[in-house]
Amino acid sequence: MPLYLEIIICVSLLIGGAFLLIGSYGLVRLPDIYMRLHSPTKASTLGITGVLVASMIFQSHLKGFFSIQELLITLFLLITAPVAANMIAKTALHQRTKSLKDTKGQDLMETIRDREAPTKPPQNP
Known part of the structure; x- marks a missing residue:
């Protein structure tokens, strides 16, 4: 395998791994x-994309x-x-899951929770 492909694959894996680590940390850390x-x-979506791009390059080189x-x-x-x-x-909103005071859009949460379902327009005979 050429050196430039190995470098591209390694960089893509490192970037993907860094995004996955940051996403995992955020999932645990955010309140x-x-x-x-x-x-x-x-x-995490960016991390998986980096790993899959590396896999795509590697498999494309192997298969030809x-x-x-x-x-x-x-x-x-x-x-x-x-x-x-x-x-x-949406499920968290409708289940009235409590949010922290620091969460932005508190006023919008009540508006979204209490809105009515749309009604069907009358059918013309």
């Missing part, structure tokens, strides 16, 4: 659920053609992580 959602959805499996996994993670975080935040 409430609303703040904790940022850590796994942002830092472009490896698409890692690209599909990365795309799936980039799409599903924000959606999952949004669903967790």
Whole structure:
């Protein structure tokens, strides 16, 4: 394997590992659920992307053609992580999970919790 590919793979793994470490630390360190959602959805997604890019480069060199499996996994993670975080935040809001006083948007939380479900418009016969 050429030296430049090894360097690119190592740098990508180091960057991905650093983001994963930061995301894990944030998940443990941040105090409430609303703040904790940022850590796994942002830092950990970037970390997994770095690791998968390194794997894609390595597998592409071994096979001799472009490896698409890692690209599909990365795309799936980039799409599903924000959606999952949004669903967790909505569940926490509707379950009235307490937030800290330092959490921004306290006034918006009550507005979102108490809003009515949209009604269907009347059907024309």
